[in-house]
Amino acid sequence: xxxxxxxxxxxxxxxxxxxxxxxxxxxxxxxxxxxxxxxxxxxxxxxxxxxxxxxxxxxxxxxxx
Numbered sequence: 548x549x550x551x552x553x554x555x556x557x558x559x560x561x562x563x564x565x566x567x568x569x570x571x572x573x574x575x576x577x578x579x580x581x582x583x584x585x586x587x588x589x590x591x592x593x594x595x596x597x598x599x600x601x602x603x604x605x606x607x608x609x610x611x612x
Contacts, residue, residue: 548555573584 548557549561550556
């Protein structure tokens, strides 16, 4: 835990805030066209076919209709 201006803040909270601010900066600027960011986004898109959560959610939605 770190103390800033008398407020105790955990390392997880600081990490979350840093990642959140980084995502806002990347999302709202020209950094989207950065090759490193594009490489990361392509890797995430490549992993999507291996995820089954979306299929499971759609099956549950179909059952509830």
